[in-house]
Amino acid sequence: MPDSVLVASAVMLGCMFMKIPVFAALLIGSLCYFLLPPGASTQILAQRFTSGMESIPLLAVPFYIFAGVVMNYSGITSRIMELCGVLTGRLPGGLAQVNILLSTLMGGLSGSNLADAAMSAKMLVPEMEKKGFPLDFSTAVTAFSSIITPLIPPGIQMILYGTLASVSIGKMFISGLSVGLLTCLVLMLGTAVIAKRRGYQPSRTTRASPSEVLAAAKHAFLPLCLPVIIIGGIRVGVFTPTEAGAIAVIYGIGLGLLYRSLSWRDLLASIRETVATTGVIALIVGAASVFAWIMTKERIPQILSEGVAANLGDKHLFLVAINLFLLVIGMFIEGTAATIVLAPLLAPVARVYGIDDVQFAFIFIFNLSIGCLTPPMGTLMFVTCGITGCKTRDFLRASLPYFAMLLVILALLTFVPFLSIGILGLFY
Numbered sequence: 001m002p003d004s005v006l007v008a009s010a011v012m013l014g015c016m017f018m019k020i021p022v023f024a025a026l027l028i029g030s031l032c033y034f035l036l037p038p039g040a041s042t043q044i045l046a047q048r049f050t051s052g053m054e055s056i057p058l059l060a061v062p063f064y065i066f067a068g069v070v071m072n073y074s075g076i077t078s079r080i081m082e083l084c085g086v087l088t089g090r091l092p093g094g095l096a097q098v099n100i101l102l103s104t105l106m107g108g109l110s111g112s113n114l115a116d117a118a119m120s121a122k123m124l125v126p127e128m129e130k131k132g133f134p135l136d137f138s139t140a141v142t143a144f145s146s147i148i149t150p151l152i153p154p155g156i157q158m159i160l161y162g163t164l165a166s167v168s169i170g171k172m173f174i175s176g177l178s179v180g181l182l183t184c185l186v187l188m189l190g191t192a193v194i195a196k197r198r199g200y201q202p203s204r205t206t207r208a209s210p211s212e213v214l215a216a217a218k219h220a221f222l223p224l225c226l227p228v229i230i231i232g233g234i235r236v237g238v239f240t241p242t243e244a245g246a247i248a249v250i251y252g253i254g255l256g257l258l259y260r261s262l263s264w265r266d267l268l269a270s271i272r273e274t275v276a277t278t279g280v281i282a283l284i285v286g287a288a289s290v291f292a293w294i295m296t297k298e299r300i301p302q303i304l305s306e307g308v309a310a311n312l313g314d315k316h317l318f319l320v321a322i323n324l325f326l327l328v329i330g331m332f333i334e335g336t337a338a339t340i341v342l343a344p345l346l347a348p349v350a351r352v353y354g355i356d357d358v359q360f361a362f363i364f365i366f367n368l369s370i371g372c373l374t375p376p377m378g379t380l381m382f383v384t385c386g387i388t389g390c391k392t393r394d395f396l397r398a399s400l401p402y403f404a405m406l407l408v409i410l411a412l413l414t415f416v417p418f419l420s421i422g423i424l425g426l427f428y
Contacts, residue, residue, distance in 0.1 A: 005298050008033035012291070012341075013333075022337040023280075026287035033294050040297075045290050052289020053282050060169075062278040063245025064154045067226075067252040069273050072119055073266040074256035076223045080105050081123065083220040086208045088188075093195035094203030095128045096141045097188055103145035104152060104184040105224060113372065117146035117380050121387040133200060136398035139390040143380045144402040145187060147369040152180035154230055154245070157365050160285075160339050164292075165347035167357045169241045170234045171424055175358050177231070178423040179366070183409055190405045222258075226251055235427050281336070288340035295345065315353040319414050322346065323367060330371015334379060338368055359420045363413055370406050373399065 012029025016022065027049075034042050071077065081102050088097035099120055106116050120142045128138040150157040153173035162169035194200075208216075229251065230244045239247060256262025312318045329338050343364065350360040372380040375392065385395050413420050 002298055004033045004036040004038075005294065005300065007036060008291075008294065016333055016337065022334060023283035023287040026284070026291050026337075026341075030287070030290040030294060044293070048290040048293045049286045052292075053286040060154070060159050060242040060245035061156055061281055062274055063242070063249050064156060064159070065277050066270060066274040067245070067248035069270040070249070070252040070256060070262065070267070071223065073270050074252070074259065074262040076252075076255060076259070076261070077102075077106065077119060077123070079220045080223055083216040083224075085203065086212055086216040090202050090204045090207055091188070092192040092202060093188075093200055095124060095131055096133065096138070096191050096195065096200070098203070099124050099128070099138075099141050100145040100148075100184060100187050100191065103148045104180060105220075106149065113146045113149040113369070113380060114383055116149040117143055117384050118387060120146065121384045125384075125388045131201070131203060134398070135388060135390050136394035137194075139384050139388045139395055140398040140402055141191065142388075143373055143384040143395070144399065144406070146380055146384075147366075147372065147406070148180050148183050148187075150365060150369060151176050151183060151362070153177065153227060154241070154248070155365075156281075157335065157339065157368075158361070159241070160281075160336065161343050161361050161365060164288075164340060164343040165357070165361065167347070167361050171358050172361055173231055173234060173241065174427050175362065175420050175423060179362050179413065179420050182412070182419055186405050186409050187402070190401060194401055222255055284336060284340060288337075291341065292344050300345065315355060316415070318349075318353050319355070319363070322350075323363070323410060323414060326364065326367035327370060330368045331374045331378075333371075335368040335372055338371075339364070356417060356421050358424065359413070359417045362420045363410070366406075366410055366413060370403075370410070373403075 008029045010029075011032050012025050015025030015028055020028070027045075030045060031042075034040050034045055081098065084098045084101040084105065085095075088094075088101050091097045102120060102124070103116055106119070121139070125135070125138045125142055128141075129135060149155060153176045155176060158172045158176060159169055161167065162172050226248060230248060233239045233244055233247065234241055253262065253267070256266075312321060326338075326342075329342070333341075346364065347357065347360065351357070372378065375381065375396075381392065381395060384390070385392055
């Protein structure tokens with residue numbers, strides 16, 4: 001590997017560890033490559049930076065962000081939470097189960113785990129405390145259930161990975177349904193066991209009547225149709241994943257107006273929040289395109305593939321090594337940044353071993369999702385603890401059973417491919 005690439009990579013990682021904004025870290029590292037011998041024209045840096053933000057699939061990102069923000073501002077979330085309460089209120093754990101199911105259903109609306117965690121921390125944790133749940137347990141359930149969001153279509157992480165690793169976003173959206181439901185099921189079963197052992201009471205003592213279930217389902221029916229419209233439209237060929245994002249925006253605004261819960265002030269606030277979030281992602285993608293050009297020019301993916309294949313001859317050994325590597329990386333580098341840097345490098349290596357693109361995509365995304373819950377980065381951990389006031393030490397102690405559950409899910413996704421790609425046979 002050329003010295004200029006090693007220096008550029010070391011500078012980039014050093015900047016990230018010093019908490020310099022991700023796009024700036026990528027640009028500074030890339031600039032080192034262009035300035036060191038043998039060097040290259042800095043005009044290429046500017047060209048790659050601008051062209052990286054012109055990707056058609058990435059146009060879906062602001063649309064899905066906007067749709068999710070509008071849904072939150074218009075109060076549509078409360079309708080879904082009401083349905084979750086009716087369906088899971090009698091299960092051991094009560095509101096904790098509501099929390100997990102809400103994250104699963106909201107994944108098809110918000111697309112952002114941070115948005116989901118912030119919303120649930122504000123709405124559900126105070127109610128859980130009133131019902132007698134400890135603050136650390138309530139905060140842990142909220143944070144861990146939020147990792148379901150990027151696994152359910154239209155998760156923004158899937159769009160980024162699919163764009164960078166040349167994987168079908170439509171197939172990832174469909175497979176995300178099975179991966180998200182698997183995660184939801186394991187977390188709910190684990191929570192039920194914890195609740196029984198600790199004596200946490202259900203939020204309802206009587207079974208919901210059919211009329212109650214029907215009323216709650218009717219209340220939440222239209223919001224829950226959005227993921228069905230997106231998946232169905234993409235599969236039938238009515239629109240592309242990018243066009244589906246625009247449909248989601250129109251649908252979200254239409255629901256807000258229909259329910260008379262979206263004011264002009266809310267709409268303007270949604271636009272401001274969407275622009276700010278999209279701007280950050282666009283800068284990161286543009287800077288990452290420069291770094292990706294450097295990696296391609298120096299044949300780093302090919303060198304990495306050959307080296308890994310020579311030293312790890314077995315596919316399963318490779319997957320174990322990748323899991324350990326990504327779990328560590330996720331602890332120190334923010335998930336979006338890690339995806340942008342590593343997806344173009346590791347996806348070709350996985351293909352050498354004959355691993356399905358979609359299966360590897362979810363192994364990759366799930367590993368980095370776990371990283372969102374672990375220090376020192378732990379964005380989900382810090383967001384939920386910051387809102388609820390829970391101490392990090394208490395949060396980590398309450399999280400130990402949930403980390404075990406996530407590792408079980410990761411092992412299933414790694415060694416049982418059917419769980420992540422089996423559903424594709426129903427659509428393709």
